[in-house]
Amino acid sequence: MQIQDLPYSDPGVPDARSGPRFLWWLGRNQLGGQMKALAWGLLHFVSVSALPFCVGLAVQAVVDRSGTRLALTGGLMALCGAGIAVGDTFLHRAAVTNWITAAARVQQLLARKAAQLGSALTRRVAAGEVVAVSTGDVEKIGWLVEAVSRFTAAALTVVVVCVALLVYQPALGVVLVVGLPVVALAALPLLPRATRRADVQREKAGRATELASDTVAGLRVLRGIGGEELFLDRYRSASQEVRRAAVRSARMWSLIAAIQVLLPGLLLIAVVWHGVHLARAGRITVGELVTAYSSVMILAYPLRHFEEIAMAYSFSRPSAKRAARVLSLERATDARGSRGAGTPGGELYDPQTRLLAPAGRLTAVVCGDPDAAGRLAERLGGHATEPGPSALLGGVPLDELPLDSARTAVLVQDKDPVLLSGSLRELLDVPASGSVRAEDALAAAQCGDVLDALVQGSPAATDPMDARITERGRSLSGGQRQRLALARSLITDPEVLVLDEPTSAVDSHTEARIADGIRRLRTGRTTVVLTSSPLLLDRADQVVLLHDGEVAAIGVHRELVRTEPRYRAVVTRETDDEIAALRGALEEIEERA
DSSP states (O other), X not given: OOGGGOSOSOOOOOOOSSHHHHXXXXXXXXXXXXXXXXXXXXXXXXXXXXXXXXXXHHHHHHHTTOHHHHHHHHHHHHHHHHHHHHHHHHHHHHHXXXXXXXXXXXXXXXXXXXXXXXXXXXHHSOHHHHHHIIIIIHHHHHHHHHHHHHHHHHHHHHHHHHHHHHHHOHHHHHHHHHHHHHHHHTTGGGHHHHHHHHHHHHHHHHHHHHHHHHHHHTHHHHHHHTOHHHHHHHHHHHHHHHHHHHHHHHHHHHHHXXXXXXXXXXXXXXXXXXXXXXXXXXXSOHXXXXXXXXXHHHXXXXXXXXXXXXXXXXXXXXXXXXXXXXXXXXXXXXXXXXSOSOOOOSOEEETTTTEEEOTTSEEEEEESOHHHHHHHHHHHTTOOSSOSOOOEETTEEGGGSOHHHHHHHEEEEOSXXXXXXXXXXXXXXXXXXXXXXXXXXXXXXXXXXXXXXXHHHOTTOSSGGXXXXXXXXXXXXXXXXXXXXXXXXXXXXXXXXXXXXTTTTSOHHXXXXXXXXXXXXXXXXXXXXXXXXXXXXXXXSEXXXXXXXXXXXXXXXXXXXXXXXXXXXXXSOOOHHHHHHHHHHHHHHHHXX
């Protein structure tokens, strides 16, 4: 896989049982790129490590006054230089390709899982953790994939150099063979402690990020109640904890880095000291001593990759664990379904509450429990997060349809819709039937003032459709965001549209016009609105009251207000005692009159 071929047509099915298993699965799927990087890495490292032998031969040729051998050695050094340049160039290309393609694979897996789970994802995993996994953790996992091939090439090169030196000069080769494992493995006892400190740092950083996200998301509310300083102090405290944890982690890693510098230096001193004694005794030549010295010097380069792979693994292991946790989440129902793809039609029925929404009608549902209303909306859209009987559309269980078909048939807009950053044109560029124009949807959702606000915030935009929307629409009010989200849902024009409190942040005059717009634009389509707004309820063809998780009454708004006390308590927020007291007061006034 090359970078220009991204994205993957199918990123595969990951082994998400644990972090190490996920890393192993990812490595196996990147095997082709790893082998390519390994080949170029071997060319590079072997060429670098061959230079000491060339230098030793050149020195010995000078000592022996052999011009032929000196010229031959010069040619070998030129060949090694070419191998170093070519190997390093293509090793870097292959390693970076492995990094990017591995990160892209993980991001595609996370995006696919988020699309499958829908709104249930953030209920099962904290939003801050999802952000951390899809950004920093993906980068660290890609780093490990990139480092593996370089480390493997470096390790094989070290073995080759040790064997070559052992054959070339056994007396000095023995010292190198004995000392190199000590140098390479000396830092291993420190890695568990360094990893624990790095884990603590990442955990504290994740909490600080989540606190910052929550603070920014609720900034308007915080300003309203004067709580900015309180949350600023909390974030300042969390930030200092991250700084202290980072310093503790850096101290351990600096100790490991110092060992990686100190021990090769001590090995070099040992080789030179032993080699000088051998040369004075006449057991080795000057060229052989120079070769041994240069080999130890050069080996410090591939040995650095031992430290890199240790750091990459220690940082990527918890990242892979978090990614595996997200990827192991499953829907309550099988996303593939048991039926063929297709979009059924007809009435929408929820067996759990016995709610029936007739086809082509506007049905309003009143539920005193907002959480129960949210769960009902999920079931009606086939997005159920809890096991239970599936909603039926035209007698077909939605959980038996493939997820794409279920979402095409039933669109659910929850009470907190998200607006992605970009232009208004991009926001409204959604899969749709084509029957509803953007202008009609915006008009039905009463978005005139929203367009004006967007144009004022984007002076360069002459067309409101080209105006920019900030991240999550933070520059707009809650009611403006709600109306834009409603317009987006109306443009889609699904067979069934489920709206959960679509006008909760809108004033009553605008709400009345929106109710008329929904009724007009959804004529002949099935629409279910979960609301307690009298203005929306009065426009519905049918109103259903849910009480204790079941249908308690069916009728029209004005009839239910007169005859159903439980309905009246939810819609008007008045109790029977309050109504009786009001009637008594009115009767008393009439008697006095």
